[in-house]
Amino acid sequence: MNMEFDFSTITAGTDLNAIREPVALFDALPSKEQGLGYLRQVQATVLDRWSPRRDETDLVVKMNTGTGKTIVGLLILQVGLHDGVGPALYLALTPQLAERAAAEARRLGLSAVTDPRNAKFRQGQAICITSLQVLFNGKTKFGLADSESPQQVGMVVVDDAHSAITRLEEYSRILIPSADDAYTALMELFEDDLEAQGAAKLMDIKTGEPGAVMRIPFWAWQDRASEVLKVLHPLRNSPMLEWVWPLLKDHLPVCEATLTTNGIEVASPLPPIQQFPSYVEAKRRVYMTATLANDSALVTHFAANAVTVANPIVPDSAADLGDRLVLVPQQLVPDLSDNELRTAIASIAVTDNVVVLVPSWARAQGWTEVANETVSKADEIDAAVARLRAEPVGLVVIVNQYDGIDLPDDACRVLVIDGLPQAASASERREATALRDTNTIITRHVQRFEQGMGRGVRSREDRCAVLVMGRRLVELISLPDVRGRLSPGTRAQVELSRQVARILEGRSDVTMDGVVDLIRKVIDGAEDFKSAARQALLDVTYETAPLAATAVHERAAYDAAVRGMHEAAADAADNAVNVARQVLNDDRLAGWFAEKAAAYRHATDPIRAQTLLAGATASNSAILRPISGLEFKSSRPTRRQAEAATKYLADRYTDGGHLRVGVEALIADLEWDPERTEEAEHAWSELADHLGFSGQRPEAQIRKGSDVLWTDSDGNRFVIEVKSGARAALISKRDINQLGGSLRWAEQSLTGTNQFVPVIVHPGHLVERTGTPPTGTRAVDTDMHDKLMGAVRAYATALAVDDRFRDPQTVQEQLVHLHFNGLEFPAHYGVAVKVES
Incomplete structure (x- = not known):
């Protein structure tokens, strides 16, 4: 006879919820899966x-990838439910990552749902696990601020907060395509204002130059709101507007409108978090991040409390990273071309998975011959990762996706980062131009x-070789102060890689085959x-990095503006300007913030707004x-020229190696590329220095004159139009006439000039029949461009030896030898244009 016994009679007095x-x-x-016996x-x-800090409103938790952040976030939420601070919401970056978090909750035996409308979630009996966009959109299931009864949430965990920041920006902007009737209607409203800002730039946009971008002046935008x-209102339910319109409709005057060849972008200056009471009114908000070295964006984008955010929760050690070796092959083998490097990397992909991250389709094209797959859309990326x-699989190229992808173990033994990530939106591109080389953009x-x-x-036991290519990216990670901007673990791994590089750079037998052998050691x-x-x-x-001193003022200005408190908004924005100038000593950032301050000020004092804007242009000509x-x-x-060059080079570069890296980055920006015309114009200006x-x-500074103006110490001026995005070999009438207009502007405006030389940078030197080139025009065509780039590289190589760029006599010898001195430059590196017969 079996004796019956009910063990629940023993545990009945134990309440898990307590x-x-x-x-x-x-x-x-009680229901954890096997293998979850102990917390790490x-x-x-x-x-x-x-x-002990659970009741602080905004808390940051920093943990390295693969150390179990998801479990930590779920346990924090479950305890919140036990504290009576519910409902509890877990936000993952993507639906796929939300599915993984839900699976982790099931492994723990926690009650979790994925639908915000589920009764168990609303009653605080289960954690809701969903993606970021499910909450932050204009048709949110949680309800907006103007809803009758938005969903109450007591506690929110935001996973991958470092990546969520850029997603919030995406969710709060509208693009009106250039083919849409609404675009035509808006252009009729603002075309005259845009032309006053820059007729040449507007023409570039109209003719389809991809890199061109302009902001619709804030005074015109506000006055015609x-x-x-x-x-826009009749289109509010269209696919173009429906997900964002409810967030922006009541605050259109505060928005920034930016014009590109793709269309007109309307964006909130900062994410409109105030529209989401489920988030704003939550008693506890926790941001989980692995790579966010500076948490200032949590203050600006999530409206987080700056005091608590500045004191993150961290483990005792940051050493629990997987093993990485970061290599820059083209520094180890200086003569290695991009194609040779790609071929070598492809040889590794025969036996092991290699993933290449590129910033654009233009960059992806270089991998066409060796890639097994190239993907860019979300579903394509998900399938490729699976x-x-x-x-x-071999070699997979992923376009413009630097987060939200997990490639553990054999999924990726070699990761190639080919080029700097590029700003995606119109407003981001404009900001990147205005704040080029500032701490803000570098960070x-x-x-x-x-x-x-x-x-x-993706875990402590994982390993990967990271290869870096793309001249601007190589220059970036070579900057002396970049080390301090990395998280501590990554910084230590980069330093290990630099030690390896220093040893290899001192050897004469280093070849790409040898570098591949080194990569094999990591793979194996x-x-x-x-x-x-x-x-x-x-x-x-x-380590705890201080928050950006401007962050609180930026958020305060925007929040005041959307509440209609325009004076308060302008005052807060003025505070950001003052901090940028007086505390950060960053005039360009101060000028950028001053444009925003003037926009807030316009609502109550248009005259003062214009005065502020005029003063700010001295600090930043891109506003x-x-x-x-x-x-x-x-x-x-x-x-004199050699002395000027010596001073510039000595001020900019720390040593010969830094000079070579910097000049290679400059040459990369000077390439023919229709999507990077802004970078090319800037590079031509830098080349002069x-x-x-x-x-x-001049055109960027005052919206008149040439793209670039070079002046030598004798007063000779080269009036330069840069057409690096031109696709045809024939110089169009429009382009050559633009050069003529720029020359006339220079002759009328620039006194003390010895001689003017009109120059056009264009793939060809033949002008279409109806064009009229100015007398003496020189073209830097494809052949001359190649010749010039070779000479610039030779200049840097010679001056890098023993840091000879610090010696004016040596610099003078190179200027003479390479025909860079004075008027000899356009004569040697430009060909006389001809009109087609």
Whole structure:
């Protein structure tokens, strides 16, 4: 006879819901899957440090990838339910990552749902796990601020907060395509205002130049907001507007409108978080991040509390990263071409999966002959990643996706980051131009680079070789102060890689075959590599970077503006300007913020707004031009050419190696590329300074004159139109006439000139029959461009030896030898244009 016994009579007095410490809760969970017997030490430490701070509104949790962030976030939410702070919401970056988080909840035995309308979630009986966009959209299931009864949420965990920041920007902007009737109607409203900002730039946009971008002046946009509303309101339920219109409709005057060849972008200056009461009114918000070295964007984009965000929760050690070796093959083998490097990388993909991250389709084209797959759309990327995780695929190129991808173990043993991530939206492109080379943009690039690096190593036991190519990206990671912008673990791994590079750079036998052998050691997990990689991470701890001093003022200005408090908004924006100038010593950033301050000020004091804008252009010439216009102030070197070049090079570069890297990046920007015309114009201006001329950009500065103006110490001026995006070999009538107009502007405006030389940078030197080239026009065509690039590279190579760029006599010898001196430059590197017969 079997005796019956009910063990529940023993445990009946134990209430799981009464456990309010996350570590104890984990231990008590009765239905955990096998293999989840213990928390990792890093998880337990973070949870114990969160517990006494749980009632602070905004908390940041920093944990390396692969250390169990998801479990930590789920336990924090479950304890929140036990505390009575429900409902509890877990936001993943994508639907796919949300599915994985839900699977993790099931492994823990937690009650979880994926539909925000589920009763168990609303009643605080289950965690809702969904993607970021499900909450942050204009048709959100959670309800907007003007809803009768938006969904109450007591606690939110935002996973991958570092990537969520850019997604929030995407979710709060509209693109009105150039083919749409609404685009035509808006252009009729603002074309005159845009032409006053820059007739040449507007013409570039009209004729389809991909790199051109202009902001519709804020005074015109605000003053005609009711007319804009009449154009857009009938389209509010169209696929173009329906997901964003509810977020922007009541605040159109505050929005920024930007014109490109693709259309007109209407975007909120910062994400309209105030529209989502489920998020804003949550008592507890936790941001989980692996690579966000600076948390300022949480303040600007999520309206997070700056005081608590500045004190993140971190483990005792940051050493729990997988093993990575970062290599720059073209520094180790300086004469290695891009195609030779791609071929070598393809040889690795015969046996092991290689993933290449590129910023654009133009960059992806270089991999066409060796890639097994090239993907860019979300569903294509998901499918490719699934195949990589399941089997050998070979070489996969992923376009413009640096986050939200998990490629553990054999899914990716070699990760190639080919080129700097490019700004995607119109407003981002404009900001990148205005703040070029500032701390703001450099920090953003570094963060994106680090996010990309993290794709190939997803756990402590994982390993990956990271190869870097693309001249601007190589220059970026070579900058002396970039090390301090990386998270501590990544910084230690980059330093290990630099030690390897220093040893190899001193050897004469280094070839790409040797570099491939080194990569093979990483792929195979050689013991000496693993030992060195672990040693590099010893004693690495997390650090707390100070928040950007402008962040609180930026958010305060926007929040006041959408509440209709225009004076308060302008005052807060003025505070950001003052901090940028007086605390950060960054005039370009101050000028950028001053444009925003003037836009807020216009609503109550248009005259003062224009005065502020006019003053700000002295700090940043890329901002809007005031209604009254601007006066161009020409410059010329105060020293003879060799001395001017020496001073510029010595101020810019720390040593010969840095000079070579920087000049290679400059040459990359000078390439023919219709999508990077802005970069090309800037590079032509920079090239002038490298050679001892004075380089300026009148059209960018005052919206008149040539793209680029070079002046030498004798007062000779080269009036340059840069058509690096031209597709035809024939110089069009429009382009050559534009050069003529720029020359006339220069002759009328620039005194003290010895001689004017009109120059056009264009693939060809033949002008169409109806065009009239100015007398003496020289063309830097494809052949001359190649000749010039070779000479510039030779200049840098010679001056890099023993840091000879610091010696004016040596610089003078190179200028003479390479025909860079004075008027000899356009004569040697330009060919006389001809009109077709």
